[in-house]
Amino acid sequence: MTTEQGSLGVLIVDDSPVVRTGLRALIGTEPDLAVVGEASNGDEAIRMAAATRPDVVLLDVRMPRRDGLSVVAELAGSSAVLMLTFTDDPSVISQALSAGAVGYLVHGTFDASALSHMIRGAAAGVGAFSGPALAALRTTAQVEAPSGLRDGGHSLSPRQVEVMDLVAEGRSNSDIARTLFVAEKTVKNHINQIFASLCVSSRAEAIAAWVGLGKPAANLGPSVGPGTLRRAPLDP
Structure with a gap:
């Protein structure tokens, strides 16, 4: 409220x-x-x-x-x-x-x-x-899901992988743009394409899938796929 x-x-x-x-x-x-x-x-x-x-x-x-x-x-x-x-x-x-x-x-x-x-x-x-939370997620991915999305099994381009790694670090769009020397609008476009490729609807879902806590929503039940996080992002 x-x-x-x-x-x-x-x-x-x-x-x-x-x-x-x-x-x-x-x-x-x-x-x-x-x-x-x-x-x-x-x-x-x-x-x-x-x-x-x-x-x-x-x-x-x-x-x-x-x-x-x-x-x-x-x-x-x-x-x-x-x-x-x-x-x-x-x-x-x-x-x-x-x-x-x-x-x-x-x-x-x-x-x-x-x-x-x-x-x-x-x-x-x-x-x-x-x-620490992100490190714990990555440890979980390495132990429980060695073939998780971060290590393969996705269709992202090399640039999108760079963007997604920075998203997983909790970086904002403006931070990502400065790090990669691109326009913030370009970052937003990449993130929209990443969401579509990973079948997710928010940063949190994308990070969870990326570090190995989930797979593309098409292969999952309702516990992890889009809709689990009920507040969809206003902007990627």
Whole structure:
């Protein structure tokens, strides 16, 4: 729910009062972001989300009563869910993404500016992954899916592979354009073509498929294919 001041509404879900206070303080410094509520467990998160209709939910994994993983799918039906936790277990990351989370951040691996940027991106359906989370995803791909899309089995051009590798690092379109010395519009065109080739509809789905957590949607059931992440991106 965009607030009356035009800010993006954020719901913070974490069982630690200290973490919630810190996140509220960080978010409060951004004029276009507003904390609309807090919750300390999954049950409270469901109730608060229904009452406040946040644009983005920052969701911890390990909490009492109901943990974060058990409520991702329900929350993702109306909000963008961005996991924000101390847990970098690859299996947990995989479960969160499959359930509908648009990104996964590990505490201590990003600053306030990066967090704000990733909250805005999540609201637009853009996936966000901090370094440890992305490393865990790649480890999972190497161990469980050595023939995943990143290592072959796709129809992307060499340039599109370069773009997709940068997308998987959480880079924005403008960052990718600067890195590859091309126009940002060119990057957008490449990403549209990548989405079509990988049969995905968002950055988060593309990253999950690229690092080996999923295959093209045509070969998958509903748990990973397009539609799992209910908030489609406004812009690739």
